[in-house]
Amino acid sequence: MENKIVSNSKTIKKRATNNIFKGKIIYFIILSLFMLFILTPIFFMFITSMKMPLEIRMSGALFPKSGFTTLNWVRTFESVPIVKYIFNSVVVASISTFLVMIVALMASYSINRFGTGGPLLPMLILGTYIMPPIVVSLYIFSMIRILGLADNMIGLSMVHMLLNMPIAVWLIEGHIRRLPEEVERAAWVDGYSKFRTLFKIVLPMIKPGVISAAVICFLLSWSEFLFALILTYSPKSMTFPVGVSQFVGQHGVQFGQMSAGALVGIIPIYIVVFVFSSTMLKTITGAAVKR
């Protein structure tokens, strides 16, 4: 009798573990599909950039029959000043990120610690983010032309600074919120001004967060398309997205060269993302989800 109960409970346990095992397999399959969904398109673009031009025109196979070639990459670098585009993007993104970080750091500190601007200011900042950029493009285009900054990297970086400001405030505010106030109070007692406290005490403590926020703003400026399209029209100041968008023209698409061109801009981004991934994740989730 007792034996039977024991064996019964054993089978129940076995069945339970079996079910858990089955459940885990389904979960595993779903998560693998998600990974494939993310990676296959990027992988396919990479493969396409290495296929023979003739085979690209005829088949979309994931594994080419006629082998690999660097022809597309060579042609891309020859036909388009892509290095110049990348250089322009780096310049624009660096200037705009540097400026936006200083402004956003001061603003988010002031809002979080002293409640400056009341509940209205954060709402207004959110509002500027919600507003579609196309609505103000008309005004910004005329202003940039009046200032003589059309087709100029300085002009574009100013605009990118304005665009990224709400996001930067948000990302940094998340880090300041989690910082205990005691240290700052001690600094004030020691005679530090509020300004000095921010840059000498607070900034070093949230440095990783500020760096990852800066990386995010840099990448957003790097990716920005609408204003880059409107405000730049020669290789002198064209950024990477606009430059590379010319591969998709009215007369059909050169897929091999387009893939190579796009990858030239994507691969550095992926390297940066992998280097900063853990702090970037903390910054994004910390800003979006209030604790």
Place this chain on the structure above:
Amino acid sequence: MKINIEKNTPTLMIVPIILMMLVVTITPLIYVFGISLTDSTIARAFQNFIGFANYKQAFQDNIFKQSIFNTLWFAFAVSAIEIFFGFTLAFIVIKIKSKGTAILLSTLSLLPLFTPPVATAMIWKLIYDPNSGLINHYMYKWGIFQRVVAFLGENNLAMPAIMFTDIWQWTPFCFLLCLSVFQLLPKEPYEAADVDGASPWQVFRRLTLPMVLPNVIIIFLFKFLIALKVFDLVYMLTYGGPGIRTQVTSFYIYRVVFKMFKTGYGGALSIIVLLTISVVAMLITTIHKKTLKGE
């Protein structure tokens, strides 16, 4: 009168951001509204005051009406789908309790999120292509498609194709945020539920869902408002076609202002779009506040 710098530091610190917000919000709106009352072109600003004629024209403009409908439909559909998948995936990752998996998937999720939208559009333009594309190649080979399909050229497939591209780019974002929402849940209620012998479904329905729902709704609204700005994908993938099937407001205003050079009319369209979006945003914030009170 001397200003006390130390006392006013917090105010001084927000002066730059206030100035910047004036530059991006209030001044442009005055300018755009002003220009919308005129018959301006890109070469001659503020010529011929014509009152509200541009607005009258906008309300009779079928392309514009279609573009508003397309934008709202696009934003709603992609946000709902992305939240659904993001939520499900985050739930699974929490369920299997493996820290390594969570880190791996989060890191991979950053890739689509930070791929420039222009490059994303190129990736998918390549995948959708009838001759060089991945989908057509394998669907035809495995006999699922009887003929090659030009996704971006078909009336009924162009919009879903753009949506799918957006889903590739933004599902990881929703996944990341949902994951962090789950990770913040307190442990105690679950232990209590375990002691009480609640079924997994009961735990999910009565415990998890009420706790995560407010945050998930915020993520949805946030994504919805981002999706309303869609421009790059349409510009690169379909250029508004076939016909006006994928015409969205941002793209239409771009065409009117920077290709047809009708800044006066473009200004009127901008103001209408802005009002529409403000109304939608206010509507969803009030609904959101009401649901929060209802909980």
